[in-house]
Amino acid sequence: xxxxxxxxxxxxxxxxxxxxxxxxxxxxxxxxxxxxxxxxxxxxxxxxxxxxxxxxxxxxxxxxxxxxxxxxxxxxxxxxxxxxxxxxxxxxxxxxxxxxxxxxxxxxxxxxxxxxxxxxxxxxxxxxxxxxxxxxxxxxxxxxxxxxxxxxxxxxxxxxxxxxxxxxxxxxxxxxxxxxxxxxxxxxxxxxxxxxxxxxxxxxxxxxxxxxxxxxxxxxxxxxxxxxxxxxxxxxxxxxxxxxxxxxxxxxxxxxxxxxxxxxxxxxxxxxxxxxxxxxxxxxxxxxxxxxxxxxxxxxxxxxxxxxxxxxxxxxxxxxxxxxxxxxxxxxxxxxxxxx
Numbered sequence: 001x002x003x004x005x006x007x008x009x010x011x012x013x014x015x016x017x018x019x020x021x022x023x024x025x026x027x028x029x030x031x032x033x034x035x036x037x038x039x040x041x042x043x044x045x046x047x048x049x050x051x052x053x054x055x056x057x058x059x060x061x062x063x064x065x066x067x068x069x070x071x072x073x074x075x076x077x078x079x080x081x082x083x084x085x086x087x088x089x090x091x092x093x094x095x096x097x098x099x100x101x102x103x104x105x106x107x108x109x110x111x112x113x114x115x116x117x118x119x120x121x122x123x124x125x126x127x128x129x130x131x132x133x134x135x136x137x138x139x140x141x142x143x144x145x146x147x148x149x150x151x152x153x154x155x156x157x158x159x160x161x162x163x164x165x166x167x168x169x170x171x172x173x174x175x176x177x178x179x180x181x182x183x184x185x186x187x188x189x190x191x192x193x194x195x196x197x198x199x200x201x202x203x204x205x206x207x208x209x210x211x212x213x214x215x216x217x218x219x220x221x222x223x224x225x226x227x228x229x230x231x232x233x234x235x236x237x238x239x240x241x242x243x244x245x246x247x248x249x250x251x252x253x254x255x256x257x258x259x260x261x262x263x264x265x266x267x268x269x270x271x272x273x274x275x276x277x278x279x280x281x282x283x284x285x286x287x288x289x290x291x292x293x294x295x296x297x298x299x300x301x302x303x304x305x306x307x308x309x310x311x312x313x314x315x316x317x318x319x320x321x322x323x324x325x326x327x328x329x330x331x332x333x334x335x336x337x338x339x340x
Contacts, residue, residue, distance in 0.1 A: 002338050004032055007331045012215040013321040015043040015208055016331070019237040020315040020339060024245055027313075029238070035320070036209040037217055045238050046206045048192050049318040050223055052231040052298035054240070054305060055195075056161055058184060059229040060104050060280025061247070063164065064263040065183050067100075071171060074101040074266075078163060083170040085130045087163070088145045096150040100167070103160040104279040105271035107153065109146040110160050116140040117158040117230065119223040119299050126197050126226050129166045133159070139226065154274050158230040165229035176228045187257045188246055190239040195228045207234065208320035210300015215321065223299035231298060237316035240305055248312045268292040268309060295327055304332045306340075315339060 008016060015033035019026055031043040066072045072081065077097035079086045087098045092109055102108040117139060120126065127137040135143040144159045165176045172179060177195040185193050192206065199207070199222055210218040225231045246255050250264035268278040268290060276283050281292040288310040296303035300320065304327045307314030315336065323330045 002334050004030065004331070004335070007334060008032060011321070011323050011331050012213065013319050013323065013331060014211045014215060015047070015320045016317065017043050017045070017047055017049065017237050017319075018315065018317045018335065019241045020313075021241055021245065022313045024248065024312060026241065033320075035207070036221070037211055037215055043208065043320075046192055046236065048194070048207050048234045048236055049303060049320060050208075050210065050296070050298050050301040051233045051235050051240070051303045051318065052225070052296035052301060053158075054235075054294045054296040054303055055229060055231050055233040056104075056280040057294040057305070058180065058233060058243070058280075059161055059164055060267055061243070061257075061259065062168070062180060062183055063100060063104060064259055064267060064279070065257060066168065066171075068258065068260055068263050072100060072167070074104075075099050078103070078167055081171055082163075082167055085133050085166060088143070090146060092146045092149045098146060098150055098163070100164065101279070102150050102272065103157075103164050105154075105274070105277045106156050106160060107151050107272040107274070107277075108157065108160050108163075109148040109150040109152065109155075110144060110157050110163070111147050111155045112157050112159050113140055113142045113144075117225070117227060120197075120226050129162055129169070129227075132162055132227070133166070151272050154272070154277065158227055161230035162227050165227070168229075177232075180228075184243065184257060188239075188242045190235070190242055193233065193235040193239045195232045196224060196234060197226060197228075197232075199224060208301075210298075211321040212300065213322060213324035218300035218322075223301065225298070231296075237318050240316045241314075244305065244307050244314050244316070247307070248309055251309050264309070297322070297327070302327055302330075302332070304336075306336060 020028040209221040
């Protein structure tokens, strides 16, 4: 194994937490560094990190739970059940409509406007999802619409997951965070996981502060995003490991959250015309060596989870530093290659 402390110093990483597992059991758990540069509070198993786009993986699991219950259909036009906002019809949606499936695999024809989906500027002015999709906020400067025929191209899209969130909220009449809490967090006892839209000083004891590539604290210390399904989660490697283990168990028909074998396998089946994208995850390898992964990269934070559902092994890594380079080109890539 590599010398993690030495590599952290090389990459100027303030704190790192990781959990690896094999055959349903944790095989390695390590925590390094501190919550905030220049202080002494050490990273531990309860330290909560901003996992940003790993939210998309959790959102996809929540969708599969609702698919199993017959509440939503992966291949139905989302406008059939959207109430508070509709995808604008145009020439590109005449023959193919936007579906949950193509939203979850980033092939809906929706492209994020340039300069959109940044972190929250002020807790006092949290925009509604309808305002965001209508292009009336600084977070998304133009109205979201289909700009490529659905299923014709891959475009990684936060806007697409905003649509997924709105659809689930419209159907259930419950906030997204409430749905995630009831269907995922509570059954799996993911007690250190949350989708906050504000941070009060009373609950920040275990929250890691974000740092830039030079190791300097980011302004405001914490980055919050008002697009929960796309990038809102704060969590720990231990909690994400609980979820990954449940998905491994789902493959064998033993999920605690009630995901069936069929729905679990749908998550990491190649979708659309792209063999490397599943539902909310990215794919590599084939057959029993199939690997799925999810990356989180936000202001001051970087995270990564990798799992082999048929070999029943995987790893979750989280840092409170944005290294300015892709995860696989930095310390996480080094740890990954040392293990696999």
